Amino acid sequence: MSRTARPRCRAALAALTCCVALGCGTGTVPQGGRPSPPPSVPRAAGPSVVTWASSAGHVGETAGGRGYRLMVRTSVGGSGLRVRLSNAFGDQPVTFANVHAGLRRDGAALVPGTNKRLTFDGARSVTVPAGGIVYSDPLPGRVPAGRTLAVSMYVPRAGGALTGHWLAMQTSYKTVGDHAAEESATHWKQRTGSWFYLDAVTVRPRERTGAVAALGDSITDGWHSTTDRDRRWPDFLARRLRESTGTRVEGVANAGIAANKVLFDGPGQSAMNRVQRDVLSLPGVRTVFLFQGVNDIKAEPGATGAGLIAGYRRLIDRAHAAGKCVVGATITPYKGWQEWDPAGEAVRRQVNAFIRDSGEFDAVADFDRVLRSPDDPERIRPAFDGGDHLHPDDQGMRAMADAVDLNSLDCGAG
Incomplete structure (x- = not known):
């Protein structure tokens, strides 16, 4: 059973069209009650829309020299894909290097030719401070709706608390060393039922x-x-x-x-x-x-x-x-x-x-x-x-x- 939207909600939406489209916010209140800075938002040419997300938490301890190939399913298709990487629950900086996104073929293997490098303000790596969140630059090309996307990353430097989502109900993969650019499953043998660091993917749809x-x-x-x-x-x-x-x-x-x-x-x-x-x-x-x-x-x-x-x-x-x-x-x-x-x-x-x-x-x-x-x-x-x-x-x-x-x-x- 549905009801018509309240006038105040309609008015707010009309007044805040730009803010809604870009996902503006005023910051979060973390578990300890200390306000944290708002996450950066995509600087896209057109409105961005979330196509996948999961909620982050503290899921254990982390270490450097690890690779992650995380499988997520898009809901809406579009261009200019960005990923949001989170160190919201970390207590030390995390460096992400050689981050890629491509379409999964089966298991940990990707559709040939689809695995593309993501950058961060033009750089191939980014260090996210404890409590921080960062968006990648937009990726050229279109991403289809209803497809399994593989986001692969190498984390050369990390320590302390690990940010992720424990109950993924989805098999992803881990490895030792930097194999994020590889489209084969050769080095991606270790399975995991959690997502790590990745907490949102956005596109520019119609x-x-x-x-x-x-x-x-x-x-x-x-x-x-x-x-x-x-x-x-x-x-x-x-x-x-x-x-x-x-x-x-x-x-x-x-x-x-x-x-x-x-x-x-x-x-x-x-x-x-x-x-x-x-x-x-x-x-x-x-x-x-x-x-x-x-x-x-x-x-x-x-x-x-x-x-x-x-x-x-x-x-x-x-x-x-x-x-x-x-x-x-x-x-x-x-x-x-x-x-x-x-x-x-x-x-x-x-x-x-x-x-x-x-x-x-x-x-x-x-x-x-x-x-x-x-x-x-x-x-x-x-x-x-x-x-x-x-x-x-x-x-x-x-x-x-x-x-x-x-x-x-x-x-x-x-």
Whole structure:
């Protein structure tokens, strides 16, 4: 069920067209609460739009002399590809050298002739300070939509905390030494299920094309979907958008982090503390899709509906202030999960009533009604249950994406 965009959101979008297109921001509040500088934005000839993204966190320790070949899937096609490299959680500078982007053929092998070098202010290498983020220069040529892109890099100098995304649901590759320019898989034998340093890819698509960013937890991250098949619900949504002729939203950014919460830091920064970096700073994002809260309910003793609703309101206000519209998704059932209890279920129902009926979101996607069992609405429908009674399987992910009103993602577009 969708609602017409609020006048204030339309007005903000009209007034901030340039800022939305370029992904302007006011900086992030990291886990320690110390404001950090805003990430640099692409200096492109035309509006840039995010075609892929993941949310960064601290994923271990790093070392120099390593190579990474990271597989990501584009949502919207276009020219002038740029990659965003993040050292947001690092405590030491990181040097990136010999960064390339090409199309994957199979495994770690690339389509011959597609692996192109990326530069940074014309240089072949760049050193990113602790806490920093950098964009590459635009790459000549066009990148197709719905293709697996391989971003390869050599990191000659690094140490300390490693920035990346742990739960990729996608096989990428690591190596020792500099093999980023090679298109064969010969030196790329070590597999990994995480992404490192890379947290966004942007392109310049056709005029007035926008993107949606899904702010969420492990369900949005794709846990219990099939690895290497791009069956997270934002992936299914991206396919629907590519096939649609009724919307100019084509880019999809997945800002899900496993175990993430709206109000409290945990394995990653809370939604409140990461929304600027992971969502609002991304170029071309027109709409924020907020589907989060079950971890606050089930994992935080004393969590209340009033507290979670107050957090939603703050996120809505921040998104509206940045000229974005906000789609709210109801929290899905989780009875059978070890942390379920009647008190938490009561909070979930209270919060879902707010999402559906308050009118404070620009549109609503009722994922609860899509996934819940007709025999017991506190449980996931058995046909959609990934096995742990919390995370949907591939069919459930598709059903969620199919329930999104695509017109709601064009909220405020003129």
